[in-house]
Amino acid sequence: MSIQPLLEYIRKHIDLSSQEESILASKVVLRKYLKGQYIVQQGDVCQYECFVLSGCTKTFYVDEEGQEHIVMFSIEDWWTSDMGSFITQTPADFNIQCLENTELVLFPYNEIESLYKEIPKLERFFRQIIERAFVTSQKRLVRSFSxxxxxxxxxxxxxxxxxxxxxxxxxxxxxxxxxxxxxxxxxxxxxxxx
Amino acid sequence: MSIQPLLEYIRKHIDLSSQEESILASKVVLRKYLKGQYIVQQGDVCQYECFVLSGCTKTFYVDEEGQEHIVMFSIEDWWTSDMGSFITQTPADFNIQCLENTELVLFPYNEIESLYKEIPKLERFFRQIIERAFVTSQKRLVRSFSxxxxxxxxxxxxxxxxxxxxxxxxxxxxxxxxxxxxxxxxxxxxxxxx
DNA sequence: GGACAATGTTAATATAGTTTAACATTATTT
DNA sequence: AAATAATGTTAAACTATATTAACATTGTCC
CATH class of the missing domain: 1.10.10 (Arc Repressor Mutant, subunit A)
Structure with missing residues (x-):
């Protein structure tokens, strides 16, 4: 279990020196979850942006009638988090739960600012990731309408x-x-x- | 008509030196549109990210049955563009049309890379803008479901x-x-x- | 291998939202 | 002020999808 797949993923967007790769490696957390475990719970503050190394997760919320609605799935080489909660550090709207045993690279909220400071290129990287996520979300909205x-x-x-x-x-x-x-x-x- | 409202908006996210502000001013375009005019047309490549100084726009697409679906409105201090088209420079899914006479600050695709290069802080700024746009889009999706x-x-x-x-x-x-x-x-x- | 939980199917009935079409109101132009 | 275009309303018939409930199949664990 290593962050290698993440580094390869990042290489598609920006070039990191090996020193920068070490800095990155020192600030992220590698973590294994079992099937059924929660990465984020609705109501808690989301502490991480997560890159999926292996496994599968679902992001869902439970509405007032107790109905469960799945917002997205994430598998290898995808990202997951409750971004609304993460960026504002307010209670999450969503749960994220593992549907299989899952290995993640976690970017902790407390580290990410210093990561941006030490490796400004990462601002660019995440900008590009989120641009794409936004476009994907918009396209889904369009599909649900038409x-x-x-x-x-x-x-x-x-x-x-x-x-x-x-x-x-x-x-x-x-x-x-x-x-x-x-x-x-x-x-x-x-x-x-x- | 000046980019002042844009600079104030940017100040909420990052600090620009007055020199940086001048660089920015030299790369963006101020432009007036009349009510009814199109900023982007479905099928064309979207050339700009647009900040609205005044007026009101609608972003919509026309489906195979000729039905019009409005995706968003933008008013003063909001952004508009077909981001999917802009970032990949492929034909736009959306039209953006002015519902009132409208004044925009345009960030041209050809300039934006050099802007990022000369003012790296702008990567951060746009990352934050897009993070929020993504969260807004996700919340809308959730609403449409529940x-x-x-x-x-x-x-x-x-x-x-x-x-x-x-x-x-x-x-x-x-x-x-x-x-x-x-x-x-x-x-x-x-x-x-x- | 049997038991229980999880997942998937079928069908009858109910409902939110669409379609159509006719008409009413308000703005805009001449 | 009249004429036209743009916008908004009402109501009946229709459709896509939800709800309920009963049953079928598959998977998992003792």
Missing amino acids: LSAKEQYLHFREQYPQIEQRIPQYMVASYLGITKEFLSKIKNQLIYKH | LSAKEQYLHFREQYPQIEQRIPQYMVASYLGITKEFLSKIKNQLIYKH
Whole structure:
């Protein structure tokens, strides 16, 4: 277990000297979570930005009626956190839970400012990461407005085939914002109506 | 017409020397648009990140059925652009059109890299702006999943009273992802069923 | 291998929101 | 002030999706 995959990921955006890589390594935390463990809990302050080395997580919230809504999944080479909570250090809206045993690189809130100071290039790196996350979020919003549930499911299946195979169907339904019964109906339609 | 409001806005995030402010001023473009004019058109490459000095814009896309969907409004002290198009320099998904005569500060794509180079602090500034935009977008997604149309309308009205007064009701409906007829019904319910 | 929990399916009924279409009101232009 | 365009309302019929509830299948653990 090493931060190597993170360094390779970073290299796609910026060049770090080996000294800078050491600084980075000294400020981040490598941590293993078991299936079922929570990385963040709704109501707590989110202490980390997390890079997923291996495993799979779901980010979800529980509404007033106790319904669970999945906001995103994260697998290898993705990021996860409750960014709203992290940047303002206020209680999180979301839970992040491991769906498999999961290895993370944690960027602690207390270290990240000094990281930016010592390696200003990281501002650029994170800017680029977040730009993309924002665009992804906007595109999802657009889909939720203009596509039917069936079309959204087909898009999900096409875009994230690796994820669909790793998680139960009712979580896909929750991610799509529909009930598991309706997703079941949709899949049935897809099978029998050519 | 000056970039003063932009400089004040930036000061909330980072400190710029007056020399840096001059560099910035030399790279951005001040531009006036008339009501109805397009800042970006779906299919074109988005050339600017725009800061709104005055006026009001809508960002929308037209789906395959020719339906218009409004993604966001921007007023004084807000940003607008098709970020997906801007950062990848590929055709825009969105149109941005002025709903009033509008004054903008444009950050051209060709200048922004050299701006980052000459004023690295701006990486930090934009990182922070985009972090907030991302969080806003995520929260909207959450609302669209867990709130009814009526609740979403009430939230909009509460959060953006300045905007509601400036735009026709059918655009509010489009922003909320419902028909104008249904919004009319909702408003009627709110009046008579206190 | 049996038992219990987790996940998935089916079908009847209910509901939030859409569609259509006709009409009402308000702004804008001449 | 009249004419036209833009915006807003109402109501009936319709549709996509939710809810409920019963049952089926699969996975996990003793």
